[in-house]
Amino acid sequence: MALLEVAGLTKRFGGFTAVDGVSFSVAEGEILGLLGPNGSGKSTTFNCIAGMLRPTSGSVKLAGEEIAGLTADATCRRGIGRTFQIPRPFRGLSLLENAALAAHYGAGGHIGREEAWRRARDALRLAQLPEDPDATTQGLGAAGLKKLELARALATQPKLLLADESLGGLDAGEMRQAAQMLKRIRDERGITIVWVEHIMGVLLSVVDRVVVLDHGAVIFQGTPQDAQEDAKVAEVYLGPPEARAA
Numbered sequence: 525m526a527l528l529e530v531a532g533l534t535k536r537f538g539g540f541t542a543v544d545g546v547s548f549s550v551a552e553g554e555i556l557g558l559l560g561p562n563g564s565g566k567s568t569t570f571n572c573i574a575g576m577l578r579p580t581s582g583s584v585k586l587a588g589e590e591i592a593g594l595t596a597d598a599t600c601r602r603g604i605g606r607t608f609q610i611p612r613p614f615r616g617l618s619l620l621e622n623a624a625l626a627a628h629y630g631a632g633g634h635i636g637r638e639e640a641w642r643r644a645r646d647a648l649r650l651a652q653l654p655e656d657p658d659a660t661t662q663g664l665g666a667a668g669l670k671k672l673e674l675a676r677a678l679a680t681q682p683k684l685l686l687a688d689e690s691l692g693g694l695d696a697g698e699m700r701q702a703a704q705m706l707k708r709i710r711d712e713r714g715i716t717i718v719w720v721e722h723i724m725g726v727l728l729s730v731v732d733r734v735v736v737l738d739h740g741a742v743i744f745q746g747t748p749q750d751a752q753e754d755a756k757v758a759e760v761y762l763g764p765p766e767a768r769a770a
């Protein structure tokens with residue numbers, strides 16, 4: 525059975541349709557790349573799955589159970605962790621406290637203080653951040669803040685991780701590192717991942733499958749290899765053939 529099944533998902537803002545009948549599924553243990561140019565509806569799709577937004581229509585099933593319309597805290601307790609494109613950590617708290625707070629709201633219901641610290645340290649280790657209780661967000665660059673987003677999501681002990689990465693702010697080495705980190709999280713922990721990105725390059729090296737959105741609709745589903753050869757995918761990324769440089 526698919527861990528996540530999205531069917532006919534639609535989100536309208538007034539007269540504007542940001543997500544337009546999107547359907548895809550994610551198998552347990554898979555890394556799916558959700559691609560598409562700026563404004564194509566990737567983050568809105570995540571927001572509808574994870575309950576930050578209520579879908580206008582459509583179905584979202586987690587392990588066969590309908591979750592469309594549930595609130596963000598409810599989807600989190602059921603095992604959906606997510607990172608946000610724009611990191612907003614608690615600046616006054618240590619890295620460990622940021623992760624521990626997330627652990628308290630995560631899967632499995634109420635946990636004690638010791639267990640929250642344990643989950644927080646484990647998540648920081650996985651995200652390659654210091655577990656030192658004195659380490660703060662001060663001096664974390666774009667890559668560090670993305671790692672903290674990841675640590676906070678991991679501390680909730682998700683079955684499904686929705687990573688709104690958008691590696692735009694990172695250099696090539698940092699992008700490769702971020703991609704390898706997601707792969708390790710899947711390989712070592714068996715966490716199923718949907719990775720949102722608008723840059724195709726590094727994503728294609730680690731994902732099992734790709735879904736491409738354009739103007740809120742799915743225009744391609746398939747292997748990363750086939751995505752690179754698909755005419756419609758090339759068009760949304762590079763423009764029409766006649767407009768491309770020779």
Ligand SMILES: Nc1ncnc2c1ncn2[C@@H]1O[C@H](COP(=O)(O)OP(=O)(O)OP(=O)(O)O)[C@@H](O)[C@H]1O
Nearest residue numbers: 537542560561562563564565566567568569690722
């Ligand atoms: N709350 C909102 N109200 C109105 N329009 C919105 C809202 N949220 C998103 N949109 C619009 O919906 C469209 C899809 O936005 P979304 O953020 O999902 O794109 P995206 O694929 O994540 O883009 P990016 O790659 O830039 O992150 C955009 O045109 C955006 O302006």
Ligand SMILES: [Mg+2]
Nearest residue numbers: 566567568609
């Ligand atoms: Mg986005």
